[in-house]
Amino acid sequence: MDAAVGIVAQRDNERAQGLAAKLVETLERGVDHGGTSGVETVVDDATGEAIGEPAVPVAAMADRDLVVSIGGDGTLLFVAREVGSTPILGVNFGEVGFLNAVAPADAVDVVTDLVSQRRETGAFEGRKLARLEASAPDGDWTLEPALNEVVVHGKRRGHGGGATIEVRVDGDQYTESRADGVLVATPTGSTAYNLSEGGPLVHPSMDALVVTQMAAADAMPPLVVDPETDLELTVSGSDTAYVINDGRNRQQLEPPATVAVSLADDPVTLVGPREDFVESLGKLE
Structure with missing residues (x-):
């Protein structure tokens, strides 16, 4: 079963936008990951303008199978408000990263693994966060x-x-x-x-x-x-x-x-690797 993926990059963050472009290319064309080609992707409005890819408002990603949030915890909070219970993967461009467990260097591999998992099982393994x-x-x-x-x-x-x-x-x-x-x-x-x-x-x-x-x-x-x-x-x-x-x-x-x-009736669903809570505490000022 294929997955429709939404990608949201932190506003005005060129590194985050660059990673969004790489994810679009990988998922749609199978670059370096031949088994993921043909996945339908869309990015948020601001990212689409920056990288020249098809874009929609973040709220319109609520019908996606997966939304990738690239930024800090604030970006993921925004995404969660807009897409509700749609599964979210957080890629950490912030400093602490309690919600974003994936390092930018690992993002392509983690996302493609999740897409492959959905193709095999029809679902994502996730954890629920109360709201x-x-x-x-x-x-x-x-x-x-x-x-x-x-x-x-x-x-x-x-x-x-x-x-x-x-x-x-x-x-x-x-x-x-x-x-x-x-x-x-x-x-x-x-x-x-x-x-x-x-x-x-x-x-x-x-x-x-x-x-x-x-x-x-x-x-x-x-x-x-x-x-x-x-x-x-x-x-x-x-x-x-x-x-x-x-x-x-x-x-x-x-x-x-x-x-x-x-x-609230609908919790947030996070997918992918879990953050190391104790290690993240060490980054608090």
């Missing part, structure tokens, strides 16, 4: 799923910009304090914003979520909970507030307001 969904309890709004974290904060971070935020866990109050904000992170997101706010690292094999306060006046320790836990964050004491997922999508709130945070 979070933030919504109003009354269903008035729902943000797109977040792979890293959901953050609730006041009108701005810092002096005079915080809010009072109550955290309820399965209906019971865990904490209520004046704070810059509160975040709920997945294991994937534990190495990102959560870590910078003093939250714990969570091994990617764990099935858990982390609740971490941000510069709280009366702080409680970060709390690790089961992913099925009913989490509600209620914000008050501010004339406006926001809920933001993965630092990108946001919903303005009119306090007092409550945000429900739960697992």
